[in-house]
Amino acid sequence: MLLTVTADRSPVLEVPGDLGYLLHKHPARVQAFDVYGGMAHVFYPEVNEDRCTVAMLLEVDPVALVRGRSGSQDGFALGQYVNDRPYAASSLLSVAMARVFRSAVNGHSKGHETLAESPLDLTITLPTVPGTPDLVRRMFTPMGWDVNAAAIMLDATRPAWGEAPLVSLRLVGSMQLSEALNHLYVLLPVLDDAKHYWVDDTEVDKLVRAGSGWLATHPERELISKRYLAHQRGLADTAMVRLLELDDRSTDEIADDEEPERARPLVRLRHDAVLKIVRELKPASVVDLGCGSGALLGSLLEIQGIDKVIGTEVSDRYLSRAAKRLHVDRMTERQADRLTLLLSSLLYEDHRLADLDVAILMEVIEHIDEERLPTVVENVFGSMRPRHVVVTTPNAEYNVRYPALADGGFRHPDHRFEWTREEFADWARAVAESHGYGVEHFSVGEHDAELGSPTQMAGFSLGTEAEEVR
Numbered sequence: 001m002l003l004t005v006t007a008d009r010s011p012v013l014e015v016p017g018d019l020g021y022l023l024h025k026h027p028a029r030v031q032a033f034d035v036y037g038g039m040a041h042v043f044y045p046e047v048n049e050d051r052c053t054v055a056m057l058l059e060v061d062p063v064a065l066v067r068g069r070s071g072s073q074d075g076f077a078l079g080q081y082v083n084d085r086p087y088a089a090s091s092l093l094s095v096a097m098a099r100v101f102r103s104a105v106n107g108h109s110k111g112h113e114t115l116a117e118s119p120l121d122l123t124i125t126l127p128t129v130p131g132t133p134d135l136v137r138r139m140f141t142p143m144g145w146d147v148n149a150a151a152i153m154l155d156a157t158r159p160a161w162g163e164a165p166l167v168s169l170r171l172v173g174s175m176q177l178s179e180a181l182n183h184l185y186v187l188l189p190v191l192d193d194a195k196h197y198w199v200d201d202t203e204v205d206k207l208v209r210a211g212s213g214w215l216a217t218h219p220e221r222e223l224i225s226k227r228y229l230a231h232q233r234g235l236a237d238t239a240m241v242r243l244l245e246l247d248d249r250s251t252d253e254i255a256d257d258e259e260p261e262r263a264r265p266l267v268r269l270r271h272d273a274v275l276k277i278v279r280e281l282k283p284a285s286v287v288d289l290g291c292g293s294g295a296l297l298g299s300l301l302e303i304q305g306i307d308k309v310i311g312t313e314v315s316d317r318y319l320s321r322a323a324k325r326l327h328v329d330r331m332t333e334r335q336a337d338r339l340t341l342l343l344s345s346l347l348y349e350d351h352r353l354a355d356l357d358v359a360i361l362m363e364v365i366e367h368i369d370e371e372r373l374p375t376v377v378e379n380v381f382g383s384m385r386p387r388h389v390v391v392t393t394p395n396a397e398y399n400v401r402y403p404a405l406a407d408g409g410f411r412h413p414d415h416r417f418e419w420t421r422e423e424f425a426d427w428a429r430a431v432a433e434s435h436g437y438g439v440e441h442f443s444v445g446e447h448d449a450e451l452g453s454p455t456q457m458a459g460f461s462l463g464t465e466a467e468e469v470r
């Protein structure tokens with residue numbers, strides 16, 4: 001198997017050879033690494049002032065792959081030894097790439113953080129990839145790749161034999177190196193649809209982590225989850241629950257025929273519910289605390305009458321994603337004046353956020369350790385003291401309606417807690433009483449007479465009386 005990644009010179013990558021810093025592999029050396037099933041060789045066939053190309057050649061030992069296995073799983077007696085495993089890109093290449101380029105896959109490059117977080121002009125080639133040209137395009141095009149997938153003939157001298165279930169793939173695009181490698185890490189096993197190792201529930205975490213920022217909104221996410229998780233229905237269901245929670249597209253970004261109304265992801269219902277409250281309040285200034293990749297910010301900017309929209313994050317990487325998503329570089333001066341993106345932590349006072357009309361904490365508090373939550377409350381309701389605060393959080397009681405969570409567990413591995421309706425109501429009442437706010441509770445999503453709705457929302461307003469749930 002062969003994989004090449006080429007980075008062209010650009011304002012971000014003025015010295016193409018600096019690609020070696022991101023990969024932690026020196027361009028002047030040829031290196032070899034023991035990996036499952038064989039040996040991975042890394043070398044640079046091209047390094048000059050215009051471009052830098054790194055290659056990974058994976059030599060697979062077919063005997064090593066089947067050592068210790070009993071019987072043939074490939075349809076005929078010698079199928080374990082005579083197959084396309086040494087040549088076609090698969091989970092073998094995916095795992096080898098994750099091991100050899102671990103720092104690059106994780107987006108880490110000490111001393112070159114800016115380069116690691118910047119989009120590069122990349123070209124990726126894979127001579128032999130399982131699948132059809134149509135399937136390959138469906139997998140890679142949604143992330144912004146220019147995809148050239150050419151079918152490979154079974155025998156070029158015998159056209160009548162037709163095409164092999166393989167393609168020669170070339171991807172061209174501008175994105176972070178870590179993003180590109182994670183696309184490959186997930187999609188190569190998906191295209192091959194035959195993982196070489198046992199798949200268990202830890203693979204769900206790997207899928208969600210490697211698919212961060214793109215898989216939740218991918219139109220083929222269900223097929224990707226099913227294939228990546230070796231068609232194990234329970235694991236695929238778990239993955240879909242978590243991906244639907246991460247799908248942060250606004251309603252306007254979804255095609256009318258993409259999903260029926262009954263299947264609208266909860267995150268979109270939540271966005272709509274928050275936006276409905278904001279429109280009713282008619283604020284001049286709004287802050288989205290923990291804005292993520294900026295989906296809600298885009299919708300807030302479309303509301304007439306709001307002169308100031310602020311998005312905060314503790315991660316500069318997420319702020320960069322939000323800026324890219326909102327096309328800040330193409331905004332008019334007037335539009336840019338309305339939007340502010342701030343690096344800020346809820347655990348520390350930030351006087352730049354004082355005296356605003358509305359503060360939004362959408363699916364944020366459950367990511368904070370409970371012992372630190374009082375500090376966040378004091379900063380938001382005491383120091384910032386906006387006129388209105390909107391908070392949403394999962395309803396733990398409703399989790400039994402998700403097959404993957406019926407036996408317990410949280411909706412996301414980063415959640416520190418998930419509250420019942422009574423626990424959330426008690427917390428909201430105590431916050432309101434201690435800081436001079438009134439509070440009103442709302443249900444978001446399909447309502448269950450016994451368990452309530454999947455998301456619970458509270459609206460706090462200065463100097464008002466508490467109201468009933470609606």
